[in-house]
Amino acid sequence: MTLSCVVSSRPETPAKVSATVTCLSALALIVGLTGCAGDRYAQSTSHGIEDNGKAEPDHSQTTDQSIEGKRTAKRVREALAAAPESKFGGVQVVAGNGVVQLSGVVNTSAQRNLAGEVAGKVAGVKIVLNSLVVMD
Numbered sequence: 001m002t003l004s005c006v007v008s009s010r011p012e013t014p015a016k017v018s019a020t021v022t023c024l025s026a027l028a029l030i031v032g033l034t035g036c037a038g039d040r041y042a043q044s045t046s047h048g049i050e051d052n053g054k055a056e057p058d059h060s061q062t063t064d065q066s067i068e069g070k071r072t073a074k075r076v077r078e079a080l081a082a083a084p085e086s087k088f089g090g091v092q093v094v095a096g097n098g099v100v101q102l103s104g105v106v107n108t109s110a111q112r113n114l115a116g117e118v119a120g121k122v123a124g125v126k127i128v129l130n131s132l133v134v135m136d
Contacts, residue, residue, distance in 0.1 A: 069096035072124040076100055079118050088115055091132065098126035105133050 073095040080088040088111070091104040100119050106112050116130040 065097065068124070069094075072098075072100065072122065075122045076102075076119045076125065079122050080115060083114065083118050085114055091115055093119070095125070098124060099129065100125050100127070101129040101131060103131040105135055107135055109134050109136070 073093045076093045076095065077091075080091060080093070088106065090106065091102055094101045094103075100122075102115055102119055106115065112130065112132045112134050115132055116128050119125060119130075120128045
């Protein structure tokens with residue numbers, strides 16, 4: 001795509017001024033969009049990994065860490081479903097870097113505590129952030 005703009009220093013008619021402004025605006029837009037795409041490529045190929053302590057996976061995690069977090073969350077959900085003492089249907093589980101966060105609503109404090117204990121016993125879990133809310 002070729003875009004050409006001619007700018008001169010002599011007085012122009014309003015139509016020529018408008019055309020020049022439009023042409024320069026289009027040029028700035030094309031350059032801006034091209035720059036954004038380049039930034040996205042640079043971000044997607046960076047390999048810097050930082051542990052920010054969040055339970056949910058973020059964009060700085062490697063694919064292996066993200067997959068392991070999903071596997072850990074699945075194991076926790078399965079352990080909660082298998083717990084004979086209580087039903088944990090309304091519990092959401094997010095995991096990353098060995099940290100598991102439980103959120104949602106349970107009926108009793110005992111259910112809240114049990115969910116935290118069950119999650120803590122799952123392989124790969126180092127820390128449990130129990131954010132469950134009790135509906136007493």
